[in-house]
Amino acid sequence: QWIMGIETSCDETSVAIVKNGKEIASNIVSSQIESHKRFGGVVPEIASRHHVEQITIVLEEALRQANIGFDDLDAIAVTEGPGLVGALLVGVNAAKALAFAHNIPLVGVHHISGHIYANRLVTELKFPLLSLVVSGGHTELVYMKEHGHFEVIGETRDDAAGEAYDKVARTLNLPYPGGPHIDRLAQEGNPAINLPRAWLEEGSYDFSFSGLKSAVINTVHNAEQRGEKISPEDLAASFQESVIDVLVTKTLRAVEEYKVKQVLLAGGVAANKGLRKTLQEAFDKLPNVEIVIPPLKLCTDNAAMIAAAGSILFEKGVRSTMALNANPGLDITIHN
Ligand code: ATP
Numbered sequence: 001q002w003i004m005g006i007e008t009s010c011d012e013t014s015v016a017i018v019k020n021g022k023e024i025a026s027n028i029v030s031s032q033i034e035s036h037k038r039f040g041g042v043v044p045e046i047a048s049r050h051h052v053e054q055i056t057i058v059l060e061e062a063l064r065q066a067n068i069g070f071d072d073l074d075a076i077a078v079t080e081g082p083g084l085v086g087a088l089l090v091g092v093n094a095a096k097a098l099a100f101a102h103n104i105p106l107v108g109v110h111h112i113s114g115h116i117y118a119n120r121l122v123t124e125l126k127f128p129l130l131s132l133v134v135s136g137g138h139t140e141l142v143y144m145k146e147h148g149h150f151e152v153i154g155e156t157r158d159d160a161a162g163e164a165y166d167k168v169a170r171t172l173n174l175p176y177p178g179g180p181h182i183d184r185l186a187q188e189g190n191p192a193i194n195l196p197r198a199w200l201e202e203g204s205y206d207f208s209f210s211g212l213k214s215a216v217i218n219t220v221h222n223a224e225q226r227g228e229k230i231s232p233e234d235l236a237a238s239f240q241e242s243v244i245d246v247l248v249t250k251t252l253r254a255v256e257e258y259k260v261k262q263v264l265l266a267g268g269v270a271a272n273k274g275l276r277k278t279l280q281e282a283f284d285k286l287p288n289v290e291i292v293i294p295p296l297k298l299c300t301d302n303a304a305m306i307a308a309a310g311s312i313l314f315e316k317g318v319r320s321t322m323a324l325n326a327n328p329g330l331d332i333t334i335h336n
Pocket residue numbers: 009010082083111115134135136137138161162163165166177178179180183267268269270271272273299300301
């Protein structure tokens with residue numbers, strides 16, 4: 001089975017070819033980060049234009065590297081949401097045009113289900129499982145009792161983890177996207193600054209990062225007013241420790257309550273060195289639960305993960321029609 005994945009939900013244009021839902025034959029990612037950097041974040045209109053410029057080039061390269069043609073494809077899987085509507089539309093329309101022209105089945109995929117299924121490119125999934133999804137727009141704990149079944153047991157009530165990283169980075173005058181820069185600084189600092197942790201109500205699996213973000217901003221401003229210099233390394237380390245502490249503690253509690261066999265780390269923030277290390281160490285002490293941490297290239301947006309999620313849908317008989325449309329607010333629990 002050969003599936004082509006197409007991903008254009010944000011600022012990466014990506015096309016991939018995946019064999020049998022788990023082997024990557026090609027995974028081409030064209031990033032627009034350089035174009036958005038000077039604005040300090042993704043500008044939707046610029047993102048759409050870049051996708052239009054890049055999609056054909058990326059597509060041809062994906063087929064070339066996989067050494068296959070359209071005749072070999074069993075399905076085309078495309079991110080239909082959530083994401084930026086103008087960006088999503090480029091991928092959705094490319095997928096529809098190709099599916100129609102070459103008479104290939106079309107499968108719409110939820111972007112976050114893609115992030116989760118990136119793990120199937122690493123290892124076989126074992127149910128029931130729990131996925132810790134930490135990305136630029138999402139922070140959630142997703143319980144899966146079987147393929148294609150998603151139950152969100154906790155989610156952020158305000159900022160996503162990646163969003164908090166990027167905003168804190170901005171306060172420290174670091175370039176966009178700030179996550180990797182904070183991560184790097186955190187390795188060199190000491191978590192000596194006292195910052196809050198939002199545990200929320202007892203038993204809640206929800207998250208909140210806006211209070212932490214404000215605390216970081218206040219710490220910087222108060223120091224400036226006193227004419228003091230705060231160590232960016234220590235601040236980054238303290239911020240990172242607070243984020244990781246809450247993420248890992250809640251994940252471990254959910255693992256116990258839901259008695260899962262496997263935990264999958266997913267989303268762009270899964271590239272975080274501190275998070276990866278802390279999770280690995282915590283799960284080394286739990287021999288009955290397997291932790292899966294994808295390689296960095298599969299954590300951030302890419303089309304191989306969309307093809308992997310699409311492969312499962314395709315096997316289940318799910319097909320999209322030519323009425324498929326971009327859906328910026330697509331719900332993962334309804335969309336299987
Ligand atoms: P979503 O997947 O929710 O739609 P998105 O696709 O924009 O959002 P991703 O591409 O999955 O998000 O992840 C991008 C985010 O990951 C950015 O916020 C970025 O700062 C963050 N990130 C990347 N690397 C790291 C890192 N090493 N440490 C912390 N954050 C990181």
